[in-house]
Structure formats: structure tokens, C-alpha cells
Amino acid sequence: MTDYGIHCSHEQIGPADLLTAVIAAERAGFDAAMCSDHFSPWSERQGQSAFAWSWLGAALQATNLSFGVVNAPGQRYHPAIIAQAISTLATMYPGRFWAALGTGEYSNEHITGEPWPRKDVRSARLLASVDVIRGLLEGKEVSREGLVAVDRAKLWTRPQVQPALIGAAVSVETAKWCATWADGLVTVNAPEQRLREMIAAYRDNGGRGPVCLQVHLSWAGTQEEAEAIAYDQWRTNVFPPPICWDLEMAEHFDVVGESVTLEQVKKVVNVSADLDQHIEWLRGYADLGFDRIYLHHVGQDLTAFIETFGAKVLPSLRS
Template sequence: MVTVGFHASHEQISPAQLLKDVQHAEQAGFDAAMCSDHIEPWSARQGHSGFAWSWLGAALATTNLRFGVVTAPGQRYHPAIIAHASATLASMFPDRFWFAPGSGENMNEHITGDGWPAKDIRQRRLEECVEVIRRLHRGEEVTHRGLVTVEQARIWDVPDSPPPLIAPAVSVDTARRAAAWADGLVTVNQPPEKLRDMLSAYRDNGGRGKAVLQVHLSWAGSEQEAVAVALDQWRTNTYQPPIPWDLPTAGHFDLVGEHVTEEQVRTTVNISASLEQHAEWLSGYADLGFDELYLHFVGQEQAPFIDAFAAEVLPQLRAPGTTSAGTTAEPQLVASAAEPASGASA
């Protein structure tokens, strides 16, 4: 049976309210949660950016859910700091925490004042960071000199079971390359044929672990309201790379998003007032081979979404003898450019 989780969007909701929302999601019946890790929102209309690592400690301590976070070691975060933070969470909450290290986005990384590297350099830097983090999680003393520098680093409290490192990817090439180091794969809703190709590229090259999908969606009492929510909150997430990787601030994203249309937003957000339609879309994703679905309602008021989906959608996805809603319907979307809402390009 597919795991259905709640996506906690730090860019859109204050940390105190988001903590209440994830507690509500657990009480309503969601299985797990994941969150973004930004210092800059995608839009001034979103208007938030809590520190994910502080919030994760509170969320893990006040729920029984498993949590994941998509993050970016290498520039804003030294890899030893990510290794330290993740080891501490995994030690306190065994087998309840995973993280997805990505190559980063300029909107979060530019704050260091360092230059923004080309994508191929960022990818190599990420792979160095992964090696450093894994060694630190094993309790080694690490000195490393490359695209990142580490001098005699050691973590003294290492978890008995290191947290899984799940690869964030939105392209087939990145999924294929990640198979060499990742403990799983996470991506976002895209056309079924693209998702199949990504899963195949990862698995065929030896990729292990779970396949995770973050699903951007908008639901409301009417189609018009669902569209309005998506346009207001997620229209800055409709562009093909390298735009989402390279723009530096929310103001820049708002400028390029001024004239985005409903049709463009529908390429990255599943928009419908029908809960049955959302259940069919989610069923299609599960049938492609995803083990976990994390639902990201792109509005800022989460309670109505949590209650409605818990009552009407989650039971369909958990129907006995089916992976989800018992339908073979596939998500009818065109090309998606959205990144996992994370601060980590893929």
C-alpha cells in the first residue's frame, strides 16, 4: 500500500502554524511528512521562510510521523554541518528521518556572497558532500580538499542507523547519475512517460531504496477558487531550468511570473475541485511505481485540505487489494518544470 504523506511548505506558512498543520495531518491520518529548506520564498506573496532544521526537531518530537527534508550542502551549508544536524535528528528519532541532498538553487545559496557555480560543478560538489557526510555518519575523522574543504571533522554522536540520503531529481540524467550514491529517489509530479523514464533510469543503473513523489495540487470548493489559489501561490514555479536554479530572489521570481497563465500553472499543479479527480491522479502516480506520495496543497490555509483529503481521498488510496484508488487512470499533465520545494535543484 502506498504511503501518503503531507508536504510542509516553509516558504508559504509560518513555522508555528506549520507545526500545527503537520500535527493536524497526523491526527487526520496522513502517514508521514516532508518539508522544504529555504531561506528565500518563491514569491513575496508566500512571505515565509522558517529554518527547517529547527522546525524538524519540534515536529519529530511532537508527532510520531517519519520526516524528510530536501536540502543543499556545499555552499550555504558546509557538509559537516548537514552531517551533524542529520546525525543528531537520526540519533534522537531512530528510523524516522531522511534527507535529500541536492545541488542547490541560487535563491538560497547566494547569501554567502560566493559565485554561483555552473550546474556540472554543483553536481560534482554535491557528490563530494555526499561522500563527506557518509564518512562522518560512520564516525570517521574526515579531511577532504576539493570543491569543498573539510579539516579534521568528526561527529561524536553518530546514529546507530544513519539517515537515508534520497536523491532529488527532475531529469532523467540526474536520476541516472544519482543511482551511484543514493538510498532512494524523490521527484515532483510530471507527465507519466517522464516519470517512467526517470524511475527506469534510476533502477536500471542500480538505484536502490524507495521512490518518492512530491505532488503539487490545488483543491477548493469550486474550480475557479482552486485555480485562483494556484495562480496566487505557485505561478512562480512554472519555468524550465535553469531559471528556477539561477534567479537570486523572490522579487526576481515575482517579476518573471507576472504574466503566467492558468494553462501554464496547470503544467506544474494538479488543479481540480473534484476529490475523485485528485484520487485518480494520485492513483496513477502510485501505479507508476512510487512508494510514497507527499501531497503539497499549494494554498496557505491547510486545514480544509487536510480534512477533505483525509476523509475522501486517503481511504481510496488505501482500498484493500489496490495500490491506490483502484483505477489505472494516469495523471494528465504536460511538461513540469517545478523543483522539489526544497532549495535543492536536481
């Protein structure tokens, strides 16, 4: 059976309010949670970007949910530090924490002052980082040279239950590549055929573990409200790679988003005031074979969404 979780967007909601929301989500019947890990939002209107790892400790303590985080080791984060962070949470909350690892976005990574590498170099750097993280979690002393430099690192606190290192992908090619190293796959909603191809590319090439989907959606009491929320908060998030990878600042996203239409937003966000329509969309994703589906309401107030989907949508999906 598919698990239905909530996605917690640090770029849109401050950490205290986000903690309140995820506690409410557990009480409303959500099975799990995941969160982003950004230094910068995609728009000045979104206006937040708290440190995910501090928040995760609080959220894991405040709930009994499993949690995941989408992280980009290699530039902003040294992989040995990420291994230590993963190990600490996995030790404190056995079996409840996983990390999805990706190649990152320049809007978060430029703060180091280092050049932004080509995509192929970033992919190689991610593989090198995964190798470091796995080695440290296994108890090895790790030294490396090259794209990732490590000098005699060793984790002194390690979990008894190894946390999953999941691959983050938005293309069929990346999903196939993740099958070579990841313990699962996470992606975002896209046309049905592309999602089928991504799952097949991962599974057919030996991909193990769960396949997970983050679904961007906008719901409100009226269609006009749902559309207004989606357009206000997510019109800077419609751009495919490499644009979304390579822009530097929140204000740059706002500039390129000025001419985006509502119809473009609806291609990447499921927008509807009709709960039956959301149920139909979510059932369709489950039928594709996703093991976990994380619902991301793109609005900044999650209260009505959590209460309504907990009372009316989740029970229908599970019946």
C-alpha cells in the first residue's frame, strides 16, 4: 500500500510554523514527511529558508513520523559533515530517517564563492560524496583526493540501522543513473508517461528500495483561490533544467517568472478546489507504482490543507 506523507517547504514557511504544521499533519493521518534543504528560496515572495538539519531534530522528536531530506553534498556541505548529520539523526531515531542526495542548484551553492561546475562534474562529485558518506556510515576511516578531499575522517557515533541514501532525479537519464548507487528514488510530479519511464528506468536497471514522488498541489475553497495561491508562490518554479540549476539569486527567479502564465504553472502544480480531482490525481500516481507520495501544498498556510486532506482525501485514497 502507498504511504502518503507531507512535504515541508523551508523556502516558504518559517521553521516554527512548519513544525506546528507537521505535528498537525501526523494527527490528521499523514504517514510520513520530507523536507527541502535550501539556503535561498526561489522567490522573494516565498521569503524563508531555515536550516533543515536543526528543524529535523525538532520534528523527529515532536512526532513519530519518518522523515527525509533532499540534500546536495559536495559544495555547500562537505560530505563528511552530511554523513555525521545523517548518522546522528539515524542513531537518535532508528529507522525513521533517510536522505535523498542530488547535484544541487547554484542558488544555494554560490554562497561558498566557488565556481559552479558543469553538470557532468557535479554528477561525478555527487558519486564521490556518496562514496564518502557510505564509507563513513559503515565505520571506515575515509581519506580521498580529487573532486572531494577528505583526510582521515571517521564517525564515532554510528547508527545500528543504516539509513537509506536515496537518489533525487527529474529526468529518465538521471533515474537510470541513480539505479547504480541509490537505495531508492525520489522525483516530482510530471506527465504520466514520463513518470512511467522514470520508474522503469530505475527498476529495469537494478534500482532497489522505494520509489517516491513529491506532488506539488494547490487547493483552496474556490478555484480562484487555488489558482491565486499557485501563481503567487510557484510561478518561479516552472523552469526545467538547466535554468533552475543555474540561476543565482531569488530576485533572478522573480525576474524570469514575470511573464509566466497560470497555464504554465498548472503544468507543474495540480491546481483544483475539487477534492475528488485531487483524489483522482493521487490515485493515478499510486497506480503507477509509487511506494510513497509526499503532498506539497504550495501555499504558505497549511492549516486548512492538512485538516481537509486528512479528513477527506487520505481516507478515500486508503479505502
